Amino acid sequence: MKLRSRPLVCREAVEFMSNYLEGALSRRDRRRLEYHLRHCDGCTNYLEQLRLVIATSGTASPDDLNADVVDGLVEVFRRVRDESPQ
Numbered sequence: 001m002k003l004r005s006r007p008l009v010c011r012e013a014v015e016f017m018s019n020y021l022e023g024a025l026s027r028r029d030r031r032r033l034e035y036h037l038r039h040c041d042g043c044t045n046y047l048e049q050l051r052l053v054i055a056t057s058g059t060a061s062p063d064d065l066n067a068d069v070v071d072g073l074v075e076v077f078r079r080v081r082d083e084s085p086q
Helices: 008-020 027-039 040-058 067-083
Strands: none
Touching: 008 027, 027 040, 040 067
């Protein structure tokens, strides 16, 4: 008997996206995410933004960023880390 997977909600889809882009999702989870993406414009847009960030950041070197930008990014990462459930 084959068990059906429940559909992903957006929060779960977002959590899968990094592994999806790296090709590290199981076949089952990849199919669940791709199904969700076919029906959710918000998550599809978010995935495209991730792809753009990856493509763009791959061309930047640390010397391309001024100190204010680096400080701002570090602050954002700290806030996200501190607000994330442990």
